[in-house]
Amino acid sequence: MPRDTSIKSVLIIGSGPIVIGQACEFDYSGSQAARSLREEGIEVTLINSNPATIMTDKVIADNIYLKPLEPEYIKEILQEHDIDAVLPTMGGQTALNLAIKCDELGIWKEFGVRMIGVDIHAIDVTENREAFRKLMEEIDIPMAPQATANSFLEGKEIAQKFGFPLCIRSSYTLGGAGAGIVHNQKDFDALLTRGLHVSPIHEVMIDKAMLGWKEFELELLRDHNDNVVIICSVENMDPMGIHTGDSITVAPAMTLSDRTYQKMRDMAFKMMRSIGNFAGGCNVQFAVSPDEKEDIIAIEINPRVSRSSALASKATGYPIAKVAAKLAIGYHLDELKNQITKTTSAFFEPTLDYVIVKIPRWNFDKFKDSDRTLGLQMKSVGEVMGIGRSFQEAIQKACQSLEIKRNGLGADGKELRDQEKILHSLEHASWNRLFHIYDAIKLGIPFKTIHEKTKIDYWFLKQIEDLILFEKKVEVHTLDTLPRDILFEAKQKGYADRQVAHLLRCLESEVFKKRNEMGINRVYKLVDTCAAEFEAQTPYYYSTFDEENESEVSDKKKVIVLGSGPNRIGQGIEFDYCCVHGVLAAKECGYETIMINCNPETVSTDFDTADKLYFEPVFWEHIYDIILHEKPEGVIVQLGGQTALKLAEKLSRYGIKVIGTSYEALDLAEDRGSFSRLLKEHNIPYPKFGVVDNAEQSLELADELGFPLLVRPSYVLGGQQMKIVINKEELETHVIDILHDMPGNKILLDHFLSGAIEAEADAICDGEDVYIIGIMQHIEPAGIHSGDSYAVLPPYNLGDLIIEQIETIVRKVAVELKTVGLINVQFAIKDDVVYVIEANPRASRTVPFIAKAYDEPYVNYATKVMLGEKKVKDFNFNPKKSGYAIKIPVFSFDKFPNVNKELGPEMKSTGEAIYFIDSLMDPFFRKIYSERNLYLSR
């Protein structure tokens, strides 16, 4: 059946602000779906309160509603537009929940809107654990013994029946909120109480914990003709007991026989068919017994696109959301083409001739005293994916992508040798377990012990052991004696030059030189869905060390955009937004655009975004090799957050052009000393400050500056380890803490302007002219990180004089820093004096917000300025200014039950929302304004 022509206008519901468990993967799916529907001539209306998304951009949808995800706003949209159908499967659980709510309120019916891509029954049955269990029983799909409890008493009875260990999961929650494994009565009572509370229907499912069973996921797609395909199989290296979002996962499945795999495939089909007759994507999770029986039990099914389907799309090249949207409007799979080959059928199952490894990225350091053990509740804030021709290469590349100051897995001198700590870590998995498995093997802890404690399949452990055995073969050599085949093998196994250098006790540059002399060069292979069976038309590459290179270099002028790597607190989706716009703007200027990024959740790593996508770590060696291969005009670093920006120095040193603001200017802004001198020269006030190396010096400096003091390590992201201290004892302790975590780091002490008002401004500068795109005033007083404060665009109570000062300063600073592109300046205002706190000559977190609020493509403009294609005065700025836009920070504290919501100079929010108000009499504004001091701590 071709597409249903009665559908002319579709509403897509987004997933709202980023929280743990629901991140920018839904920007990716929503954007894909919107584009896919528009290709068919369908009018797309989009609602999402998250301004940092690409999906809420004019390039993606026809009508955009940056409104809260509440039924009243859905109603508003339906009154204003003639919507035929709603597609609620692209915005995670948030969108599904909203769709259910609207259905219960009769809104869809009232406006004659059809729900496509899923049906209410399917959502209901998969989220209601009791109903789901019953259904699975009916269709003979085994599950872990389980029962639901709606009261504390019921829960206790169930526990008595099943015995420990038990899993407790709350119904209708996100990312496993309120879920956990308990081994004893005391923990059980606590978790049961919590689980019942978190569930919106006060229901928990208690099941026997299948600890140590192997965990797998399948991604399915189905059309209206009931044709189903598996897009990807994913194996969780971390077995049952750790949330899949917190597990290291591998695709394709590595340790599954065909017999068991096909049995699982049959079960997945049966399950999908049992929950309803909808066309769209679906994710099914299974556990397999680690014995000769290979029993399979179902864990859950999600009738929507998910974090896993985003990963599966990037892992295989098969754009699940894009195709799912087409299926939702009636197409059958066999009527669509494979989006990568463009010649073969979309009805097929992708096959991989490489391996991908996904590793989550955690940010426990932001949640002091949080429980860092991994379990059923997701705690990671982002993820990276490494692609390689082997598991070893893929896992090394994933480790290189993490930006946790490691050069890969091992061979970087950062091993842990404390046996006791290692053994504890193996059993109580946290963010660093993978590294500790390596350490354990290296230390000679018996395999059996490692396996017993981690329950990780032997195959994976043996792969890691093989790395250690191989390293021994390397270590006996020096750079001069190292044979070509060993160096080649090291590179094939994914070792970075830095790691090889560590093993050979020489410099990274020497290894680089040696391998170039030996002709050991990176080659690029295609992610093509079909293992090279057919010719592919899509330029989606990864690097490896092998014979044939498939990435042909064109003679067009090119520019590379560096992405922002894994999402983390302080650097998230907003930079992906900037990268995507940078790419589109460079394309408009006639450049061939090349994107480098390793975050599978993003739109920037959608192969439809840039002309060429290199899915690679944003890690020097990989970037440099791509530059040598592609020979671009230059590299754009100011859109990819700190990750990209910090590479400017090396790029510059290697004679590669940094597009826009030069490295020297970036460095000048970063360096407190020189930047302050610059401010001083221009009579721009700044808080008194100083730089120290140790606690001793800090006490002396404190006398000079006076308390309270803002203490932080220099060169950090999102206010990491930043703290306000009010006396010498606190100062001493914090300085020692910082030096313990970051030995050798310089420490900055600023006099803290207590009670000051904070504001920030973003501007575009071409080196001469400056255009201020917006000034935002924070609601909370100084002391709370700008990312964590409510902020209002434009300022709500700054006098004209103050605004004038701010504008003058921004212009002056931008020009003096020789900014070409974007700049963000932060201010503290006290006693009518405007102090500059810092300046960042790059795209900031607030740029997408202002662009959305004023409905102007600022990143596009800024990129054209950076490229030298346009001057500031070439643009006809026309911001849509009416009322105020409030930036609402959104936190994920609910994932860390023991952590209090305390805000300070270190950023803790995971996402943001936008809320428009007409006047300052708005009750929401009054409320947050009155609570502005509530959460301030130090």
Next chain:
Amino acid sequence: MNKLPTNPAVLLLADGTVFHGLAAGAIGTTTGEIAFNTGMTGYQEIFTDPSYYGQILVMAASHIGNYGTHDAEIESESVKISGLVVKKFSENFSRVGSTESLQSYFERDGKVAIRDVDTRAIIRHIRNKGAMNAIISSEETDIEKLKKILAEVPSMDGLELSSRVSCKEAYDVGNPDADFRVAVVDYGAKKNIVRCLVERDCLCRVFPMDATVAEMEAWNPDGYMLSNGPGDPSVMKDSIKLVDEIVEIGKPVFGICLGHQLLALRAGLKTVKMFNGHRGINHPVKNNITGKCEITSQNHGFVVDMESAQGNDEIEVTHTHLNDGTLAGIRYKNHPVFSVQYHPESSPGPHDSRYLFDTFVGNMKEVKASVTN
């Protein structure tokens, strides 16, 4: 656990292209037609599939051998491929039910393999240049010498190979009191074809391919299964004649792969050698009768020419391959006879096409009922 050999090995293609790697499996030299398989699971089933007889197989998946080998996952009693080309040949395997590593399995069967070569480059090469003969050696690295050996290897085109893998004597599988009796003509039958029939309450007698109709009819079967097998079907004149006699009996017939091609040839259709065969477990096929699609397991280098089927009065095309529009299934209009180019017994591969066995059993039931009434 057997260690992998570390000898250098070489793969030479008939067009002179050379790939260097390391040895795996037995040390030696082997020749065959090079083909690639894109399946990510089921390597043991693939290697023991008799249809691969005479073929050097390149596996697209990057790791092969991860879960060792298992007694229950064989499609014949030995490794049937001539040689193997892989990226990563697993030295270590992990599976509780596995008995042996792939390395020792290959050593035992004397099968030669090459590892750590750019398999993707090889597949792209074959994809562009078409199927050709090749040689792997882990004992001789002199390319000129290997070229001489390779020159002696006959082309697959016009080669009959089934007789090398067909059973020598008939044997029974299944419950003697089963509802139906199926005569399986063995051109290199995969064990799972028989298993699928036995599961559906059939007693199978597997006959050598040179059995006569009289011999088979003497056993009084309810239907005939024409199995898969290797080689070029167009030269199998005796088999086509036998198939003709079987069809004329009027009992239900089900043909798979080579069996399908023989049924097509018997109806006057043509078979052609494909530029690149279909080998994998992700092949999309559309059932033209129901409009439904199925993901199928495929392994064939020859195919029934679609053009030759147009206007043929005796058969109709029931299944079409969705990627390239090639013919994937036919049925006879006036006989209870049908066949598919792919593998509904799919071991390895998805179970989407198992319904064809039900159709076959249904046909036998119907015919049996009409006879008894």
